[in-house]
Each structure stands twice: as structure tokens, then as C-alpha cells.
Amino acid sequence: MIPELRLVRRRLSPERAARDLGRARPGAIVVFAGTVRPDRSAQGRVLALDYEIDRIPARTRLAELLREAHRRFGVDRAVAWHRYGRVRVGDVAVVVGAASAHRDPAFRAARFLIEEIKRTVPIWKEVRARPARRPRRPPRPRAGRGGGSRRARRPPAARRRAG
């Protein structure tokens, strides 16, 4: 059986969480996987998120949340996994799940876990983005006598000879 609580750099598998939650043959298994979206941010197109954690209090808080999910919703089993380090667009950053005899406690426990992780576990994310390309602007004409630049006043043939 895999651990209920994981804070890891490596990839997370929601399928593995579902398999593990289903071992005791409950009536209901709910798994939520949060992935990195290809959003446009102020810095440009999102390529990845860098997750930072404060490991000791993060583990302590996740363990409390799992205990609380068992106590409040009476689920048979629950998981709360989160990645840290760089997580690329499309990859899974977080997995929560719960298994119980009936669907309502499993849904409620999974919802509780993800909301509380976002709110109370010391994890932060920073956007890694590709800066958006600025549209090319035509060169502004220089101010001067007669208007326009010296180069613009030269006939095209003279320019070719000069090259």
C-alpha cells in the first residue's frame, strides 16, 4: 500500500492513487488531480510552475488534514499528494482522493482536502513563462530639418552603391 501523504519531486499518478484507494473494495472512490494550465500570465505564456514548500510544517499539516478527513467524513482511506520543484504544463501537481462505502463522504473528503491544502499547507508556486513577443513597430522618423532621416532622403540607387 502506498502512503497516504506524499511530498515529492517526481511525477504523480492519479491512476495509482485510484488503484490504491480501491484495494479495500469500497463502494466509492473519488480522485482529484490538479494539473498545470497553459495560462497566459503577466509574464507571458506559462510553461511551468515552480512549487516551493516548507517541508516539516507542510508534512505536519497534511497529516492533520488526512486525520481530519477520516474523522469528519468517515472515509475508509484518503490520500493527499503534492509535488514540489518544477512542474511543467499538463503535468499533475496535486492528487487528493478518498474511498468510502458511499459516494457522498468520498466527494466531500476529497473536496475538503484540496481546499484545505490550498489554504493552509505551506506550499507556494511561481510562474515560469515565455515572455510574449512584442509586435514589431516601424521605425519612428527622426525629427530634423526638412523632416525625415538622412537615409530616407537619399535616393535608392545611391544607397545601393554605398553598400
Next chain:
Amino acid sequence: MAGEVRIRLFATARQLVGTAVLPWPVPSGGLRAAEIVRQLAAAYPRLGPTLSASRFLRNHRYLADLATTIRPGDEFAVHPPYGGG
């Protein structure tokens, strides 16, 4: 004899100060957490708004209030608002 507290900064706090760990001098009897926060805000004025929204920990435990004394050798962590998931 005076000593040092190890201040750990995360996320925006780390970015604003430019380092994840700051050794901070304190007297042998320590300083209240509130005083360390005040000194930090004075030393790094741009950190002020982040500090007002942060939670603080002493040796990995959340502080219920800032009256707690932080002693030499302690770790004092600054946690800006969380954003996991």
C-alpha cells in the same frame, strides 16, 4: 552574550530580500517575534506589506501570537499567503 536567529524566507518574502536564509543578531535573552518582524520591515521596507499578510513559525511550529520570544539558535520562518494546488 548575543547570538543569532536563523530567519527562513519563502516565496515573495525570499524574492524581496534576495535570499532564503538570513542570520539575524539577537541578544542572549532573545527577542519577541514582534520585534524581529519590526526590525525586518525596517531593514527591508518593501517587505512590509508581505510581512503584514504572513504567518510566522518558531522551530517549525506556528506562532499563535507575536509575543513569543525567539532565542539564539532558533529558526524563525516567514510564510507569505499559501498557494499550493
